[in-house]
Amino acid sequence: MIDFMIAAVIAALVNIGLLIITITTYVQNMRLLRSYLTLGLVLVAVLLLIQNVVIVIFWSTLYMQSSELMKSADMVAHYLFVINIIQTIGLVILVWITRR
Amino acid sequence: MYIFSGSFQTFSFYTIIPKNIFCFVDSALGKAISNEDPRFRMILWLIIAGTRGGINRAKILNLIRETPTNANKIATTLKLDHKTILHHIEILSKHELINKDEKNYGATFSLTQIMRDNQNVLTEIMEKIGTK
DSSP states (O other), X not given: OOOHHHHHHHXXXXXXXHHHHHHHHHHHHHHHSOSHHHXXXXXXXXXXXXXXXXXXXXXXXXXXXXXXXHHHHHHHHHHHHHHHHHHXXXXXXXXXXXXX | OHHHHTTOOOOOGXXXXXXXXXXXXXXXXXXXXXXXXXXXXXXXXXXXXXXXXXXXXXHHHHHHHHSXXXXXXXXXXXXXXXXXXXXXXXXXXXXXXXXXXXXXXTOEEEEOHHHHHTHHHHHHXXXXXXXX
């Protein structure tokens, strides 16, 4: 059996890596082209990064420390996995578009 | 019923959304060019601001705008590698922003019709880039 919680966290870590790639591209562009659009792109990417960091923090602190929360979290872990894997697919497409 | 028959027009999104929604030029002054498309404006901004090397692509478009130029000349004026210029040109042709003429060797590139219609978007972007 796949441990969905660990799979979800791996997907979140992949998302963080992909988002760092997009943010560096956007920031490089923002240095040369200052506008509301470049600023907005950076802001959106940073907010998504925060979301994924929060997932990893949730897993490493709350989930690991209390066994009660671990049981209830395992019941919904596959939903979290599906959410994260869809986000990973979307971000792969975004990175492919921006880095071409 | 026939009262309404005269007032029906072909449906257009501009009846709901004003055409200058992304345009910050005062529309009362009538500065907006008739062929300008607000959707294309957003697309060009995203192509230039949202991709790696997009700013070099904007510079290429700006160079080509007045006189059609070949790849080698673009490379020397922008002080970039010949291979990078070829890559940028390939991407820009895929986006249908530039056209290649018939010649194969030393072919010159020029803007397509949609790009020529929306030139003041490019002017605006180049003003933001400045001379950095």
